[in-house]
Amino acid sequence: MTGSDRSNLHSALNTSSWHSRLTAPTWFYAFIPHKLGGGLTATLLPLFVVQVAGGSVADVGWVTSLTALAGVPASIFWGNLSDRLGRRRPFLLLGFLGFAASTLLIGLGHSVSQVLVISTLGALLSTAIAPVASALVLDDAPQDRWPESLGRFNQIGGWSFVGGLLMGTAWMALLPGRWGAAPAMRGLFLSAGGVAALSPVLTLLWLREPLTVQGRRPFHPRLIGRLTVAVIERALFYPPRLRYFVLRPAFLSEVRQHLRNALGRYYLCSLLLFLAINVGFVPFPIFLTDTLGATNAQVFFISLIKFTIDALLYVPMGRVVQRRRGIGLLIQATALRAGIFGFLAFLALVRPGPIGLVIVALVHMLSGVTWAAIAVSGTMAVAMLAPKRLEGQALGLYNAIIGTAGIAGSLAGGYLAQAFGYTASFGTATLLMSLTAAWLWQLRGAVLAGAPHPGPAQRAERRG
Secondary structure: OOHHHHHHHHHHHHOOOOOOOOOOOHHHHHHHHHHHHHHHOOOHHHHHHHHOOOOOHHHHHHHHHHHHHHHHHHHHHHHHHHHHHOOOHHHHHHHHHHHHHHHHHHHHOOOHHHHHHHHHHHHHHHOOHHHHHHHHHHHHOOHHHHHHHHHHHHHHHHHHHHHHHHHHHHHHHHOHHHHOHHHHHHHHHHHHHHHHOHHHHHHHHHOOOOOOOOOOOOOOHHHOOOOOOOOOOOOOOOOOOOOOOOOOOOHHHHHHHHOOOHHHHHHHHHHHHHHHHHHHHOOHHHHHHHOOOOOHHHHHHHHHHHHHHHHHHHHHHHHHHHHHOOOHHHHHHHHHHHHHHHHHHHHHHHOOOHHHHHHHHHHHHHHHHHHHHHHHHHHHHHHHHOOOOOHHHHHHHHHHHHHHHHHHHHHHHHHHHHHHOHHHHHHHHHHHHHHHHHHHHHHHHHHHHHOOOOOHHHHHHHHO
8 A cells, every 4th residue: 555545544434433543443442352363263263173183184174175165154144143133243243253263272172173163153153243243344444435444444354363373373483392382373373262251351342333324235336445255265374354244144045047147157157166275274284394394484475475465456456456357366366376376286196395385385386466366456357347236245145145155165175185195285276276267268358348447548458
């Protein structure tokens, strides 16, 4: 974000009476301990499953898949229930407590089955946070301030997550030599759970129920670039931004009319895209330790690089998407991802040893760039293809489709790596990602046709 953008954002936010001196409502900062806890354990669970609970990379796939399976319907349920009852704070407290308790209990787990049950139950509760948090942001701010408010909320949470990941990297670099690997990993889970437990306390102190609750959240064109998909890059546990749109009880009847058109084809393309992402990333942390000989601290550090780049690029990428309104950026990011997975498949085949870690760290920086582009451009494409006034419902289904891809992709990635080796999982991800890029190119015209008519400057950018 440039100095001019910061100034404009600061000025816009401070013109509203709901805004605090810190350029955000105080309750935004109640999320910091929760995000710190998420960052502390961002890359820890797959390593814990294998090194402490005695599991395999296939078990990592099962844990990740069942967590996603629990999270998708739970998010829909909690979001709709919150809207129906007109209450926000109880559901936010439930989510915070569920995350903190499950994180603590995982640190005490001794088997894969225990970790699987705890993480699944934790997902059933903690997924209440995303839809309720997004609703709270919109309840608290005037509609013309929604983009700025969402952007600021994402910024606070994103950098808190990166800070937690940085502390987790330091923890895994310093303490295993003194305590041993397993006690250090358990201690990190316990510490993360303790830190996250501060969020419900701060919520009780700082957050009041909104005076008015918006049961339906309309799509606002200026939100493009502020919203992103509520999806986790499995096994890397990417922090979900905001689950802004939640599926409604009558949703399926409203969207059935356009499932066979270009939007329906884009949904299938997105399913393939996120299936590929999960197939490739589920075994990634274990690949680093098993094949390239990485320490746990090095795995954390490689993830830290990726997430930091993503946090830096999220807002600038949003501005690019708002200007261009095209699908070219998404195609380029998808093609680059295919190349990244292909390179990982090559490394898994040749087993370069420690020098491979340096190469992977550099290549993984590109993953942060591509994820920012995919996350922001994907929501833009859905909004452009959806019929007018059905954009919100279309984005709700988009989230559900991505969750489904996470379930299938996690299982497939873990199974392929366990049964056929890491080359098979990365190679499959490369193939799927390449097919996705080709399919997106075919859909390019439909997305451009659905975008608002640009002016001369934007038209020139779009042709580029």
